[in-house]
Amino acid sequence: MMSQEKNDELSLVKASDPAGKLLRQYWMPAALSEELESDRPVVPVNLLGEELALFRNENNELVLMDRHCPHRGADMCFGRKEDGGIRCPFHGWKFDSSGQCLDQPAEPEGSKFHEKIRINTYPLHEVNGIIFAFMGSGEPPAFPDFDCFKAPDSHVFAFKGLWECNWLQALEVGIDPAHASFLHRFLLDEDPEDSYGKQFRDTAADTNIPMTQVLREFDRPDIIVKDTDYGLRIIALRDLQNGTSHVRLTNQVFPCAITIPMSNEMTITQWHVPIDDENCYWFSMFTSFGKPVDKATMRAQRLLEHTLPDYAPIRNKRNHYGYNREEQETLTWTGMGLDINVHDQWACESMGKIQDRTNEHLGTTDKAIIQHRRKLRKAIKIVSEGGDLSELPLQVNAAQARDIKGPVAIDAIAPTQDWETVWRTSDQQRRAACDWDAER
Ligand code: FES
Ligand SMILES: [Fe+2]
Secondary structure (H helix, E strand, O other), rough: OOOOOHHHHHHOOOOHHHHHHHHHHHOOEEHOOOOOOOOOOOOOOEOOOOOOOOOOOOOOEEEOOOOOEEEEEEEEHEEEEEEEEEEEOOOOEEEEEOOEEEEEEEEEEOOOHHHEEOOOOOOOHHHHHEEEEEEOOOOOOOOOHHHHHHOOOEEEEEEEEEOOOHHHHHHHHHOOHHHHHHOOOOOOOOHHHHOOOOOOOOOOOOOOHHHHHHHHHHHOEEEEEEEOOOEEEEEEEEEEEEEEEEEEEEEEEEOEEEEEOOOOOOEEEEEEEEEOEEEEEEEEEEEOOEEHHHHHHHHHHHHEEEEOOEEEEEEHHHHHHHHHHHHHHHHHHHOOOOOOOHHHHHHHOOOOOOOHHHHHHOOHHHHHHHHHHHHHHHHHHHOOOOHHHHHHOOOOHHHHHHHEEOHHHHHHEHHHHHHHHHHHHHHHHHHHHOOOOOOO
């Protein structure tokens, strides 16, 4: 259990809040690249409690600025794009892409007032379908050599979805290896041939055993958590009682992402990004070590479950997540359909907008959650006290960033005595056979 004060310290995201300050020192997914392909030239972005406006100027450069005009607050998302900048429709104040006000056409001729006016803008970095923003102070950290950033665009599919809850509880479901045996339990095994683009529907590596069967029949994993330069490596071992063990490697990528295996071919790197204190988006990069990603299929699968432009899930608390009693008795543990994302969404949202951690009771399986909170608290303290940011995970320069790779996310079956070597070999084989440079 934790005090209310400590819960607030870890979870709240405004610029004045301790966790808000920490999160701002990291690149955050702000939008999918595809969002700028809609009919709307300037799209609204809500990130870390701030209202922002995102567009590509005529030179195709990305610009992210505050949403409200510094004159009298009109909405820049309806601005007119002009000569690399944007003009507010209310009184025509014009801003360049650095945010400097260049023109105030109704002010007296010769007025220099505009020189004093700026709108906040933020650095951006676009990679493999996601536009990342940096809202902190000082130099942003460099992007590590993670697989999802290094893979070519053809091998990465990006998507996002809305969850109506605080970012931290959304992240914590992803670093909790025990829940997969319950929340995502399927009472029947689907044909793994039909598993493309879905999580937990492949066979366990190098076997004919469906992952669903492994998770269902072996529900008491041993969990090992290791500190790394990017966050945590989390290993879940399931002893299959026949001399072999199922090994599942997942990762916490500091401060708000995970990298996990999706199938034998693909991994998922997923950020849980605060919109504000009570809502968040998951942004995922699905990275293939095998064939190029079939983006049309993966997008169509996800559009069956989400509505645009908000990427809001069709199953949500207002329709009880599509709960079906008969399905719960015969097919799935939750009765909420086959998409495991919906199960996670229910688990996180059902805690309440911000989980009341003054009432929780963490068990042995919550090891990674405990360790991650410890790391967060330490990092929050460093940022709040104006300490040395280079002590934080992933606060690296370009040269250091090249040494941060992976992270390895894999499912493997190994002789129980040998599990430590087998996952490394499986990972190396997969990387060696990969079309792009996936060497670690
Ligand atoms: S409110 Fe934007 S120019 Fe007046
Ligand atoms: Fe889950």
